[in-house]
Amino acid sequence: GAGVSQSPSNKVTEKGKDVELRCDPISGHTALYWYRQSLGQGLEFLIYFQGNSAPDKSGLPSDRFSAERTGGSVSTLTIQRTQQEDSAVYLCASSSYTWERGYTFGSGTRLTVV
Amino acid sequence: SQQGEEDPQALSIQEGENATMNCSYKTSINNLQWYRQNSGRGLVHLILIRSNEREKHSGRLRVTLDTSKKSSSLLITASRAADTASYFCATFTSGTYKYIFGTGTRLKVLA
Numbered sequence: 001g002a003g004v005s006q007s008p009s010n011k012v013t014e015k016g017k018d019v020e021l022r023c024d025p026i027s028g029h030t031a032l033y034w035y036r037q038s039l040g041q042g043l044e045f046l047i048y049f050q051g052n053s054a055p056d057k058s059g060l061p062s063d064r065f066s067a068e069r070t071g072g073s074v075s076t077l078t079i080q081r082t083q084q085e086d087s088a089v090y091l092c093a094s095s096s097y098t099w100e101r102g103y104t105f106g107s108g109t110r111l112t113v114v
Numbered sequence: 115s116q117q118g119e120e121d122p123q124a125l126s127i128q129e130g131e132n133a134t135m136n137c138s139y140k141t142s143i144n145n146l147q148w149y150r151q152n153s154g155r156g157l158v159h160l161i162l163i164r165s166n167e168r169e170k171h172s173g174r175l176r177v178t179l180d181t182s183k184k185s186s187s188l189l190i191t192a193s194r195a196a197d198t199a200s201y202f203c204a205t206f207t208s209g210t211y212k213y214i215f216g217t218g219t220r221l222k223v224l225a
Contacts, residue, residue, distance in 0.1 A: 042202065048212045056211065089155065102162060103149075108156055
């Protein structure tokens with residue numbers, strides 16, 4: 001597609017429920033990233049996918065968080081047994097090897113855990 | 115983890131004035147980028163500066179990089195109300211394959 005698409009744009013869930021967040025990157029972009037941004041804060045790196053290589057999961061805050069990227073395209077970030085501290089905007093970005101253009105970000109999913 | 119820290123955290127100026135934001139980082143980098151974020155959602159890439167470059171321009175934007183001080187600055191000249199946003203620096207270190215973002219500067223341009 002023309003841009004990075006994320007869904008849903010907003011998600012309200014009850015504490016303890018599982019949620020799935022979806023990211024559809026730009027076609028042809030080999031790298032895909034997930035970041036988390038809490039209210040008024042900077043971006044916190046979560047996970048990075050590059051082609052068929054093993055993902056860099058070093059930023060995932062706990063084992064309740066997992067992500068997969070199917071067929072080198074769409075990615076799903078799953079949060080199990082959500083907690084109130086998981087409330088944040090989850091941003092997905094994709095990029096090619098041409099760093100000059102930087103990342104292309106989606107509009108994010110605002111997750112609220114009540 | 116935060117690699118970069120922007121200074122100031124918030125800045126309020128009048129339309130037409132220049133806005134300067136600074137970013138300091140901790141480890142050696144390959145390149146540094148600046149992004150703008152409107153309304154707390156998706157970020158837009160503004161400019162990239164490589165570690166062997168000292169200054170770069172793009173329209174009303176001027177970015178400098180001082181690797182000896184591990185710092186960068188973003189200057190927006192002749193600011194407009196539409197420049198109101200948060201601005202983030204992001205650093206890339208060889209071997210990490212990812213950008214680490216700073217804490218951001220919230221800029222407000224008053225009409």
